[in-house]
Amino acid sequence: MAFAASLAKLQAEASCPICLDHLRDPVTTECGHNFCPSCIHQRWEGLQGTFPCPVCLHHCPDRSLKRNAQLCYMTEIVQQSSTSGSQRKLQEEIPLCGKHHEPLTLFCEKDLELLCAQCKVSSKRQDQRLIPIEEAAASHRRMLKRHIGALTNHLEVAETVYKRQVANTWEVKRKMKKMMEELDFECEELKFFLEIEDEIDNNLLIEEKGVEKQLIENGRHISNHMFRLSNLLSEIEDKCLQSDLDLLTGIERIHNSYGNLETPAVFSCELKKESYNLPPNYLGLHKMIRMFQVDLTLDPQIAHPSFNISSDRKSVTYRTSDGLPNPHALTSYPAVLSSEGFNAGRHFWVVNIKGIGECLLGFCKESIPRNTLISPSPSNACWQYQQKNEVFRLVCTGQHKIGVFLDYELGEISFYNLNNRSFLIGFSDIFTEKFMPYFSIASSSESLTISIIRVE
Template sequence: MAAGDLAGSFQEEVTCPVCLDYFTDPVTLECGHNFCLACIRQCWGEPQPHGCCPQCRATAPHRDLRPNRQLGNVVELVKRLRLRLPAGSEPAGLPVCQRHQEALKLFCQEDEAPICVVCDRSREHRHHTVIPVEEAAQDYQERMRSRLERLREQREELRGLNRAWEQESQRLRRQTEVERQLVVSECEGLRQLLDEHERVCLARLGELDTEIERRREENAARLGKETARLSALITELEGKCQQPVLELLQGVRRAVSRGEEVTPLHAAPEFPELEKRLRDF
């Protein structure tokens, strides 16, 4: 196989899917995909126990970034092969229009697709709004960042609401414990006469415990599910923001629309009927 063919066949295998350049300090995730060490750290952003693979979205522990030295050696080999290629034999690095073989420097907002300068002057795009791809990417990135900020705020509000549910349930359970002690104390001197009364009261308090715990678990599950959904959407949009310009613009309107979804927040925890049942003791 000629050196040019060999270098071309290895081009995709030695290119990082995030920066679209040769791998630098390549590492492998548990899912098997490879990235530059700096690129995957930039994608994951703030340190967390786990991150998502930018390609398959599989969860991967931050600590499990295995250096791929064999891939690094292959990268160096391909670089040396490309240096030996004759002038003009290296494949072009920029994406080009399949129809006109011109660089895709413009973005059609109506079609949501990158186009070349020849396409811009064609009848198909004559009355369309066309802007440079860099400007389009910047605009959509700003819009997604705005949506991300609101989504993060909603996530924090949900977490705060969950904490409020936990505190309220603990307060009520402490109150039931106080009531339990009072009931036992009142029945102590009249045990033989009040055994039945004590049993009934303790059973009612047990039912209150069960009801409080049931409500706490229901609300914790619902809030946890909503928080997880927002976290997944935030992760998706954060990954989208880190993609190269052309990949970012693919399906970007749908991604932005999903970011505009508003999650209805639940009211603060209140248990009026449980409060009444406790007061009736």
């Protein structure tokens, strides 16, 4: 390819810029350009004074031109080379200029297009930078390689963004699935509550019919008694108006009738109260989590030496072997506090318990005695919900989510099972100082992990 390009450039240099054919007995102008004598004299025909070069427009003082014998010889060699079969094949392989039908050997950096040698001498191209194809190709190849590096980086960034987008899509799908499962569970719970309500309504209807029947029967007895009283009253009034002999006749029957009067008892009915209440804060639990959920981190400075705190300070496990003594540990009982504490407001945090073992969750006063042989209890300024082995074995997923809610001003602590959105237990007290979330794992719980998580 390099040989063909060199030969094409040699042919271009051996061509007349005017007739575009091989130079015939070439002559050279004062500016150094070569032409066929007949072509240059024909171009200058009718001109007087100065004669411009057809290539560079240099003004030649007269028509006197020097014959270039060496170029003439070279032109003959080029003509002979162009007639060989191999050369013709090379010429056929080299693209030709559409305007001049000459091999494309030059490249215009301004217009970014291929040109032939004849294009070079046109008036429009004289001020433009034209370079050989090989030089232009090498320059642009280096430029393209730089583009390859930049585009490779852009592609890697795009792939990372795409993977993140795919991950976000799956995360959204996972959250949507979880929300649908939670909604289905709540709908089932509400459906169960409505079925209980229907059962209560049926029981009340049956009871109402029974009470209504007894009321009607009791009213009939009272009506009959009133009728007998009315007849007896009329009979006594008539007796009082009779003569002495008539009054005393049959008086025994009247006395017996009066003495045997019994007033029917009034029917009394106490309705049995039936009710079925939703668990406390059941329907408002989602809202409570959204409004009051806080991010907690564990404080490794006061952690028990047997505790292994994760690097993000969100999880804790019990090590099988004791660690180095920690003089700043909360207590000798295996426990740790969060770095955050609360002395006002309402706060909700979620704890995920995974594995088998025993743990204590809750919070304690900031003034709890440190590094002493005490167990957590309300008397020691610590309130907690206890979760033991048998409960974990009942959880099929091996995980248990506990929500802890603190209302400082009301002095209330509530624990929730977030697996089924149920209320577990609550405590009430008077809070007067800062409270710290509290976490503890029994020494026998080697496979138990407590993690502070965030529920969306």
